[in-house]
Amino acid sequence: MGGQHNKNVYRKRPGERIVGGDRKRKAITLEEKLGVIKRFERNERTCDIARATGIKESTLRTIRDNAEKIKASCIAGTSLSASKLVRSRPKELEEMERLLCVWLEDQLKKQSGTSFIAIRQKALSIYEGLRNKAENPADVPAFSASSGWFAGFKNRCFLTNKLCGEAASTDEECAMVFPHMVKKFIEEEGYTLDQIFNLEETGLYWKRMPSRTYISKNEAQAPGFKVAKDRMTVLLGANASGDLKLKPVVVYHSANPRALKGYLRSTLGVCFRSSKRGSMTGQIFSDLIVDVFKDIFRNYCRRKDLDFKILLILDNAPSHPPTVGELSENIKVLFLPPNTTSLLQPMDQGAIAAFKAYYLRRTFRKLIAATEGDNKDSVLQFWKSFNIKNAIDIIVEAWGDVSKDCLRAVWQKLLPDFIHDFKGIELSEELPRIKEHCIALAKQVGFEEVESEDVEEVLESHCVDLSTADLQQLEAEGKMEAGDEEDEAQDAAPRELSTSLLSSILREVEKQLQLLEDNDYNAERSGIAVRGIRSYLAPYEQLLHERRKMAQQQNLFKPVPRKQSEDNELKPFISGLSIFRHNPASGIVPKSDDDDGDDPQPLS
Incomplete structure (x- = not known):
């Protein structure tokens, strides 16, 4: 090669492979580094570790010297698959x-x-x-x-610029102009109030009582996780006419809560979803539009004899991705301008506030129905057993309490030209009435100390900024549930209502209904109650009838059991006549019907 020097070729070291003149570096993950550290802690030699792992000795010694930093990075939450560790963060x-x-x-x-x-x-x-x-x-x-x-x-x-913009303040000027733009769009596209919908999420502390009640005081003194800090996200929505109230969506931080074990999710009365922190995500919202709401909108338009076209009005939260308007050609999405949510968002104009007040009222009613009211121990025992399934049931009932008039009234600011002649209930009068009822129910339970400001505190706490301690507890919620979720998912077999239990329950209910009719002097009152209860039980009567019918059909095709004699010989019967089989091993024939003897006869 003369005196020429090729700069792409250098002297090869022992055990080193040259490919194309460049050495390839092997990326070492954090998990591999931790494995190396454990080997050093077991006093294994560097050369032995090098042979076992294929890592150079110089690299192994570097890992050994930085063992504390690597461990600190692992504790801090760095992914074990990370192949590059720039520096350890506190x-x-x-x-x-x-x-x-x-x-x-x-x-x-x-x-x-x-x-x-x-x-x-x-x-x-x-x-x-x-x-x-x-x-x-x-x-x-x-x-x-x-x-x-x-x-x-x-x-x-992965924060967006939308999130980290200038501090928000209500944009009143834009809020005054936008309704006119919406009116023009509605008239041009030909939408009716039945075809215009709004969806909005809200946080809900599903197990929170006024702070001055003995329930809250007992929980505050108890060690460990405070269930009153546990919360979920609830998505509520309805159309501008108030005619269609969408099924609530519950987003919880646990995918398989123990209280929901054995229940089919489709029968809960809500659409149940889960995310890491119990908040709505863009993926969940998009899936709901495609998998749930689209069919509901289509069926509703068919039932009302309307064209299948929907105008969905949303705020510009990150959980409502801009691409949601492209998921269906029949669903057009109109986003509210920034900083106008508190002024224009229909669900925020009183519907969500009414829902939360009804939720608290329903919770007090559950306490009264399940306890003796003035028995402190029974109230504490019920509250201890109150779980996420009970909360979901109350959510369904509370959303059902929100009236059609309320759902129409909340659109007055966004659609003033369409709701201007509305003569329905005033929300400014309805909410105080619900709160007063909550106070009365609280005192009936035994919470004599509850006053108006205590109810206000509970209702407003759903929107209060979280403290550092609250944030730590919310972070701990996922860890607390994570250990059990896999087992719960594997064992979550559907609950089974046996035929015998169903039959027993229906007999007992019928017995009690007859007792009610026989002892109530007001025949009209008892008749209304009995007919109503029987109509509600009709699906269970039908289920019992179908099960009995199926059991009869199965019995018709069930084979006749074959009996076995003492000497293990089969005795088939056809038309009542015995067929005898010769058993060469025993030399015995079974006795015939004409034989009066007691013992089997030997063969001649």
């Missing part, structure tokens, strides 16, 4: 970012804009709280929430 910083994400999702649910300044202040507040709780606060590094950190945080948490 576990307080990782925890702060997780809690900050929860807070941001809560801000989105309330449709409140969030600026960099607000996010920075919340991050500093959370980090300071975590730092003060550390064993050695002085060892926790300082945190300034710089612009560089914020840029990295947005990438790590």
Whole structure:
């Protein structure tokens, strides 16, 4: 080669492979590094580890020297599949970012804009709280929430520019113009009030009582997770005429709660979904439009003899992706302008507030029905057993309590030219009436200390900003349920109502109904009640009839059981006549009908 030197070729080291003149580096995941560290901790030699793992000894020694940083990264939550570890981040910083994400999702649910300044202040507040709780606060590094950190945080948490814009304030000027634009669009496209819908999510603390009740005080003193902090997201929606109220959607942080074990999700009265933090996501919302609401809209339009075309009005939350309008050619989506939700969003004009008030009222009614009212122990025992299934049942009932008049009235600000002649109930009068009823029911339960401000506190707590402690508890909820979900999913066989139990229940109900008729002097009153109960039980009567009919059909085709004699010989019978079989081994023939003897006869 003369004196020429090829710069793409260098001297090969022992055990090194050259491909195309360039050495290829092997990416080592965090999981592999932890395995190497464990081998060193077992006092294995470096050369033995190199042969077992195929990693160079120099790299192994580097991993050994950085063992503490690698372990700290694992504790902080870095994925085990990560192949690059730039630097170890304090576990307080990782925890702060997780809690900050929860807070941001809560801000989105309330449709409140969030600026960099607000996010920075919340991050500093959370980090300071975590730092003060550390064993050695002085060892926790300082945190300034710089612009560089914020840029990295947005990438790590996939935040959108929409989320991190300027601090929101109500845009009254836009709110005045937008209804005229909506009116023009409706008239041009020919929509009726039956074809215009609004959907909106809200947070719900499903097991929360006024703070001054002994239920809340007992829970506050108890150690561990506070169930009153547990919450779900509820999606509510209806059309502008109030004629169609959509089935509520419940989004919970657990996919398989114990209380729902054995229940078919389609029979719950709500559409049940789950996400990591119990909040609505763009994927869940899109799936609901395609898999649930589209068929409901189509069937409703067919029933009302309308063209299948729907105008869906939504706010511009990230859980409502812009592409949702492309999921169906029959569903057009119109997004509210930014910062006008509190002024124009129909569900936020009183429907959601009424729903939450009805939920609290229904909860008090459940307490009264299940307890003796003034028995403190029975109330505590019932509340301890109150679970997510009970909450879902109350959600269905509370949404059913929201009247058609209420669902029409909430559209007055967005569609003033279509609802201007509305003479229905005034929400400003309805909500106070519901709250007063809640107070009366609370006192009937035994909560004498409950006043108007206590009910207001519970209803407003669903929108209160979460503290650092609340965020930590919400983060712990998923971990608490995660260990049991796999077993629950495997064992979640549908519940079975046996025929014998169903028959017994219906007999007992009929017995009690007859007792009611025989002892009530008001025949008209008892007749109305008895007929109503029997009509509600008609599906179960039909089910019992079908099961009995099926059992009779199965018995017709059931084979006749064959009997066995003492010597294990079969005795088939045809038309009442015995067919005898010769058993050469025993030399015995079964006795005939004409034989009066008691013993079998030997063959001649």
